[in-house]
Amino acid sequence: MCQVEEEYHEPLERVDRPGVSKKCVKCKEELAAVVIRVGDAYCRSCFRESFIHKFRAMLGKTRVIFPDEKVLLAVSGGPSSCSMLRQVQEGVSQKAHKKLRFVPGIVYIDEGGAVGQCKEIRQKTTSELCEMFRSTGFPFYILPLEQVLDLPGSVVVAPSSLSDQPTSAYKAAVDLFLQSGGGTDVITQEQEGVSLPDVQDSQTQLLQQLMDSAKTLTAKQDLLSTLRQHLLVHTARTKGYSKLMLGDSCTRLAVKLLTSISLGRGAQLAEDTGFSDCRYGDVVAVRPMREYSAKEIAYYNRMFKVPSVVIPSLDTKTPDKASIQRLTESFVTKLQADFPSTVSTIYRTGEKLQTACRSSSAAEDTDRCLLCMCSLDTVVEEASALQATLISEQLSQTKAPLIRGQNSVEPEPSAAVGRCCSAEGPCEGTQVAAGCCSSPKEHEAAELRSLLCYSCQRTVRDMSSVRHLPHYVLSEAHRRHNRSMMREQISEFLLDDDADEND
Template sequence: MCQVGEDYGDPVPEGPPPPRPGRELRCVKCKDGLPVVVIRAGDAFCRDCFRAFYVHKFRAVLGKNRLIFPGEKVLLAWSGGPSSSSMVWQVLEGLSRDSAKRLRFVPGVVYVDEGAACGQSWENRAKTLAEVKLILRSFGFPWHIVALEEVFTLPPSVLRCSAQEPVGTEGTYKVAVDSFLQQQHTVGSSPSPTQQEEQLSQPCTQDPQDPAGPPPAAHIEALSRLFDSVKTLTAKEELLQTLRGHLLLHVARTHGYSKVMTGDSCTRLAIKLMTSLALGRGAFLAWDTGFSDERHGDVVVVRPMREHTLKEVAFYNRLFAVPSIFTPAIDTKAPEKASIHRLMEGFLLRLQAQFPSTVSTVYRTSEKLVKAPRDGCAAGPRCLLCMCSLDVDTADSATAFGAQTQDFSQTQPPTPLAEAGAAPMPCCSAEVGRAQKCCQSTLLCRSHLWILCHLTSWLRPSSAAKGPRRISRSIWLRTVTRRCTPLGAEPGATPKQEGKDGQAACDCINKNIFN
């Protein structure tokens, strides 16, 4: 209970501050070193153990999937950000002589200049490119710089799936490894430094000593008009991602790369999964978030950083001085509700701050998604933007979209009455319907089929060329009852009965099409 006058007593002297918990903790791996990084609650690592933990994650993802063969050319998509910079750094250290299990593929780096999409001037873009080239030279790999404006010069083959199938079975991987080891044993135990330099000094897209000038003014203006015509930030981000993917695919095919590595982290893939669900791309989540993406056929996109969170990437880059560069993105300084991408990012990061297993739970869900079997590029229609198979079953579909698609594809071109030279005749009659075969579908009612087959002949020639237009109910009803004989009407039926049948057809059309 409260005592009288206790509020007027002298303040209780404070004791010494409690010791920092980091001083009492020890590394969970070696049990000896002082921790410098706390990844999760209770998971504190010292500097050396955290480095081994981080490198093992990267190597384990590559070794578990076995998609990159020895001696294969791999293109590293570097944007200058933390994840892609850490990915290039892991490859650089994996190719060094001091590495325990050296990586055996031949890397190259590509950088896509997206300054035009963000509204930057050429002077600011030139300064950024100068810093980018300094970092690219420090890597020692063949590097390629492409501007986003080059999408206007891409060949049509970018929008087509290659007929070449990706090779990635376990048997072929073992055969490739054995042949590579035998070749290395024949030539020597390890290549000399001169041979390594010759292997990495391959021709680049641009001469480092002679930087290329700005893209053509027409392309810059066309790209600006393209992004200005897109009204929402969500659509702009999707458009930028599509154009970037086309450029990476073109560079890989032009210079002989069969794999493309991207720096998508675990956090970024979790955000992408939720965003794709909101955008209606649930059927393609296995390709958009999985380790490998074989939709292009000859070039496979792999994501070796998918086990690393953004927190781990940030700690590693800070502790080991991984070079990176900041370039303003299209959503820089945008509010949280400006796009679906930003909204999902803020939602997941807030949940992650309160519940540390949020990102890993979403990510593990994406791992359970199974890809549909690949039947070849000619198995069905594909989207020209993302090259994914269209999930529309036009052969046997009970949806309204499938029914209307099949029916309108079978409709004959409109013929004006003046050119026909004869009175209109129902196309489903014995004389015409059997020859045209335009009303043989059973997906629609017979009245609906008959009305659609005569829809264009009732319009004037000037409007028929533009396709069917909206017609008021009264005009449609008068046209049906006055000029047409309903399908299925008995020979010699009274006008009253024909009018009833026509009105029933009118109600069917108004209900299914004009509402």
């Protein structure tokens, strides 16, 4: 142990930190212009080559995107998605050394209606993004989030997946692409969405009512993410794109991983943070920016003048404890400042996590969550942690009688009976048993929650009314419930699969 009177005669050693005056670790010639991590100092040209190589190597080693395949880039205007757009733009150009072989398109979802922005600010943001998208020459689509209210029910029904193809299929597609002459150049198609489409005030009000029905900011952010994903998938299907490219960085995925665990999405981590997300069947979401940290992307955008647009979100200017997402982001970023390996450790750990549940791509529609489209994690045994949690919630919500001394005091008749919301007088006991006007709402919410995973159930519980949800969600819930009741009625006449095989 250290002694108070102990003397230290040896001088303390100074640790040399890498600075801009050091040589580049790759070329060993030029002076370093940027330090990504401790010991990783790059000059300007080597940093650019490393950044580009990492993006193309990620697409090459995964072999998910086939030649001449249409890929829709989801650009939000932030640094990560704009950097992804720049990589694709340079990769499909004629000057590219290893040219990207897919056909890109751009989509932007305007979320100003959910945030509460006025039309002037939304139009200004749209015009800035239009100039950026028009310079690329790619077809682009600018869609307001209000369009999610008019989506068809097929959005939450996943068609058969084609992602489980053998490895030889990719090689055969590349050989066919090369035999045909290497494909054609990217043709500039008609560019849709030059300005923000006309949005009716009634649609904006319905969207705001939906967001206001969520009581907490955590539920609002989770609900907004789900609606955005539904609109992206629907746009990719209707426009003929089979791949959806997202701009999630390594830092964002590390925050998302811890947030998903906090929200009870441990069984869905593979789909939420992995490179490939096959839960939607015919549309596969990929994340090629998952190897880049937010610091690395910021340096690249600043050094090579990649434009981006600052767009406020739901958690803009909110305190750290406003939501679980905001608290997790603050925790990770502050820890990353003192311990630079925090994000990479969380990210690498998330790559090794697997779930024992059936994959979402192989699950049937009845076994999928109605909102996030992942496999249901609520079909478990009775002696499980989930069942124990549900029982505890039911017991905590049960109102116990008040006790005075040794005699229990029953509540007053008026309080016990309740008051109907459509009549001035209290409901009779027979009406409550048969179903008051508030009883169908609770029954409808219970039916909807039975079709959701545990995390989405928590989000719906934080909503004041499920009737504010989009029509396609409620109609699909009603359809699944009717099919379930029909199956129970004819269950005695159905043959089991095991019995059919034995015959």
